[in-house]
Amino acid sequence: MMKGYLSSGMTTCAGCAMELVARTVFETLGQNTVVVIPPGCAAILAGYSGETPLHLPVVMSNLEATAAFASGIRAGLDILGKENVQVLGFAGDGGTADIGLQSLSGAAERNERIIYVCYDNEAYMNTGIQSSGSTPTGAWTTTTPAGKTTPRKDLAQIMAAHRIPYVATASVAYPEDLSRKVKKASQAQGTAFIHVHSPCPTGWRFPPSKTIEVARMAVRTGMWLLYEVENGKTTINIKPGDLPVQRYLELQGRFKNLSDAEVKALQAEADARRAFVRSLQT
Numbered sequence: 001m002m003k004g005y006l007s008s009g010m011t012t013c014a015g016c017a018m019e020l021v022a023r024t025v026f027e028t029l030g031q032n033t034v035v036v037i038p039p040g041c042a043a044i045l046a047g048y049s050g051e052t053p054l055h056l057p058v059v060m061s062n063l064e065a066t067a068a069f070a071s072g073i074r075a076g077l078d079i080l081g082k083e084n085v086q087v088l089g090f091a092g093d094g095g096t097a098d099i100g101l102q103s104l105s106g107a108a109e110r111n112e113r114i115i116y117v118c119y120d121n122e123a124y125m126n127t128g129i130q131s132s133g134s135t136p137t138g139a140w141t142t143t144t145p146a147g148k149t150t151p152r153k154d155l156a157q158i159m160a161a162h163r164i165p166y167v168a169t170a171s172v173a174y175p176e177d178l179s180r181k182v183k184k185a186s187q188a189q190g191t192a193f194i195h196v197h198s199p200c201p202t203g204w205r206f207p208p209s210k211t212i213e214v215a216r217m218a219v220r221t222g223m224w225l226l227y228e229v230e231n232g233k234t235t236i237n238i239k240p241g242d243l244p245v246q247r248y249l250e251l252q253g254r255f256k257n258l259s260d261a262e263v264k265a266l267q268a269e270a271d272a273r274r275a276f277v278r279s280l281q282t
């Protein structure tokens, strides 16, 4: 049963995947958890002016340094003998793939015992839908009004290349898979990283009632893959879907101006990604 570590009356947008992801992650980790959240849409969960909706100890980091804050808190807890308390970084894609990447990379290289969850809404949403390193090719944002022309970074593989004990991808549409991965992350002997696909109705231009449908279609078309890398071993958790990517793109206004050639290019990218991750699974 959901205990609920977030008060009701939250002010995320209707249909926000990030909030569902946060609730699932907090619920899975439980009360012995200290949370670090940088600026971004999730900052609303940390609160402001001395008030917070979150029933867990939480600090708002700056955007560059979520993993550094988490590392420092981990060190303090260890000195106090509180090894059983988990430290969770919960950050967006801009704060993870771009602005906070150096501190995350440093923490991973030191193999800090922290859990880092990136909710990926594929743009800087909180400041007005600007393109990030995680925005997919072709997507409209306010800084890519004609569609992004370059590919997205492969964040999960960037983290796997640090050879930390646990890396996983997840999706808001598969909460049991997400929860199982969070549990595994909490048992890792070092840095654990989970990259969660988190559709954003406001920025992706779809109705709030369609969040889970959009997220599920990403997996069913191979636009998002669900796998984990445990101590270097890759396991695909849900069979990568092979429906045409058009089925995912057509649900969202941000892709409405794509040409046939651009759709073909995204299809080729999805096919290549599927083949690449399959090749890692031995």
Ligand SMILES: Cc1ncc(C[n+]2csc(CCOP(=O)(O)OP(=O)(O)O)c2C)c(N)n1
Pocket (backbone or CB within 6 Å): 039, 040, 041, 042, 062, 063, 064, 091, 092, 093, 094, 095, 096, 099, 121, 123, 124, 125, 126, 127, 132
């Ligand atoms: C160094 C720095 N640059 C810019 C900002 C302004 N800023 C605050 S929140 C935010 C968006 C963060 O995007 P993301 O991490 O993807 O989270 P989202 O808003 O999408 O949830 C930005 C750019 C900042 N706080 N710090």
Ligand code: SF4
Pocket (backbone or CB within 6 Å): 012, 013, 014, 015, 016, 017, 018, 019, 041, 121, 125, 126, 199, 200, 201, 202, 203
């Ligand atoms: S802009 Fe998107 S990610 Fe941010 S609160 Fe609204 S729905 Fe959630």
Ligand SMILES: [Mg+2]
Pocket (backbone or CB within 6 Å): 092, 093, 094, 120, 121, 122, 123, 124, 125, 132
């Ligand atoms: Mg974002």
